[in-house]
Amino acid sequence: MKDYNNLSKEDGKLLVSTARKIVTEYIKNNTKLKLENEFKNNFSFKSGVFVTLNDKQGLRGCIGYPLPNKLLYDALYDAAISAATKDPRFPPVEDKDLNSIIFEVTVLTSPKKIIVNNPEEYLSKIKVGRDGLIVKNGYHSGLLLPQVPVDYNWNAKEFLEHTCEKAGLSKDSWKDPTTVIESFEGIIFKE
Known part of the structure; x- marks a missing residue:
């Protein structure tokens, strides 16, 4: 059975094209796309996932599930529709927008708390380009x-x-000992 560690480029293409089909069906016909059994079987492991939509102006929607609480095919389904229609930062995607949007799917590992004795250690433990971050307080x-951070050319700090x-939170909250910092990795698939 597939899992995060053995997803291929072909799997990624299938995830991205399926996210597009899910959104297209939902927006054009207000119906839910019926996923094929083979697709469900291939992606029936629990995983976090985010669906990101970009257009020529930049970000157009991004919603997902950071924790592996759902089967990937199910999480992909919900994240794709939500990214297109429920991201509060943007108006819902309309039929006329679909051709100008680029779909991206990021499949995530489980988040793990970064353990440090001193907050300055975070700077050496976070690898830009590999890690995603969750901050909680x-x-x-x-x-x-x-x-x-790669898109914006940010360093770890x-x-x-x-x-x-x-x-x-304030930008320096990562120095607060009550703040929890978790990292995860993601495999990014894009049209």
Whole structure:
């Protein structure tokens, strides 16, 4: 059975094309695409996943599941529709938008807490381009995918600061001993 560690480029192409088909069917016909049994069987392992939509202006929607609580095919389905229609930062995607949108699917490993004795150690433990981050403190939580710091040319410190801000915290909250920092890896598949 497949899992995160043995996804091929062909699997990635299939995940991305299926995300597009799911969104297209939902937007054009207001119906849910029936996934083929073979697709379900191939992606029936639990995994976190994010679906990202970009157009020529940049980000157009991004929603997903950071934790492996759902089977990948099921999480992909929900994330694709949500990224297109429920990202509160953007208006819902319309039929006329579909041809100008590029779909991206990021399949995630389980998040793991980064253990440090001193917050400055985070800077050497986070690898930009490999790691995604989750910052938690109290009721606040924020996540940035591994490709984000690469896209913006951030170093590890800037990545931490922006993830803190995404969580609704001050940018230096990563230095607070009550803040929990988790990392995960992601395989990025893009049209």
